[in-house]
Amino acid sequence: MMKKRQEIVRDIGEDLVNIDMNDVFDQLDKYHMDSPSMEATNQLIQSIKPVFIQERARINQGQRFRDVIVNTRQDNGIPVILQLIVSQMTLMSRGFVTLTITFFIVSLLLASIFERNLPRVLVIASPLLGLLTLFYEYRAQIYKVEEMEATCRYSPVQVATARMLIVLSYNVMLCTAATVIIQSSYNVVIWNLMLNWLSPLLLMLGVALFTSLKLGITSGCTMAGALWICQVTLIDGDSFLHLLLPNLTSVVINLISMLLGIGLLIFSLRIWKPEERLV
Numbered sequence: 001m002m003k004k005r006q007e008i009v010r011d012i013g014e015d016l017v018n019i020d021m022n023d024v025f026d027q028l029d030k031y032h033m034d035s036p037s038m039e040a041t042n043q044l045i046q047s048i049k050p051v052f053i054q055e056r057a058r059i060n061q062g063q064r065f066r067d068v069i070v071n072t073r074q075d076n077g078i079p080v081i082l083q084l085i086v087s088q089m090t091l092m093s094r095g096f097v098t099l100t101i102t103f104f105i106v107s108l109l110l111a112s113i114f115e116r117n118l119p120r121v122l123v124i125a126s127p128l129l130g131l132l133t134l135f136y137e138y139r140a141q142i143y144k145v146e147e148m149e150a151t152c153r154y155s156p157v158q159v160a161t162a163r164m165l166i167v168l169s170y171n172v173m174l175c176t177a178a179t180v181i182i183q184s185s186y187n188v189v190i191w192n193l194m195l196n197w198l199s200p201l202l203l204m205l206g207v208a209l210f211t212s213l214k215l216g217i218t219s220g221c222t223m224a225g226a227l228w229i230c231q232v233t234l235i236d237g238d239s240f241l242h243l244l245l246p247n248l249t250s251v252v253i254n255l256i257s258m259l260l261g262i263g264l265l266i267f268s269l270r271i272w273k274p275e276e277r278l279v
Helices: 002-014 019-030 038-057 061-070 079-090 094-113 117-138 147-150 156-185 190-215 219-233 240-244 250-271
Strands: none
Touching: 061 079, 079 156, 094 117, 094 156, 117 190, 117 219, 156 190, 156 250, 190 219, 190 250, 240 250
């Protein structure tokens, strides 16, 4: 008790030998205050809640989204997104990478053996591989460890942004390698082929992320995959946009699909609530 008094008087620049100060401490020791009741505590919380809501409403949504991208840690100055990308890449096991690469190679070999259109096979497989990779990145629910993942210091939006960048980077690299292989055997324009598989990849990932906010990652990826399979089977791989806008060229349709996909991805990240997690 005496040590505590010495710390207090030292902080306020007084001397403990001061008689007035000792009287003050004696009075404080005798004073007793009951703990607030639960009802009083709830009333206090309800009274200050509107203040916090108003403060949060003042935060510009665009600025908050930019902060997700450029926010840095004070200790090393490395952007959070780059840190997350490095850490999240470790979640992609060698088995998954080997499986996807093997799947791609086998698909191309079978298409070649049965004299199928290899560029078309690549276009069909690209979105499906992207959705599979996205679901794999969010497989925490399969192992029932999503609560542990929720305790990390990064926000769900930051984690989602990093994972989406990984999904896009991995699939673009894999499909680009396949494009180079196909281009050596087929007389195709390489940039046009890349546009053909990149546009549905972005669009389906955008649809998957947007629906996942409402229905969960499993339902989101399933619905996006079903939508793509319907497009491939029911209208022979043609785009739904091409049915609505038949006068536009395939290049313009692909560019519109890419913009729609990118727009859905950005919109989903912008409206993502801080406490919301994909389950």
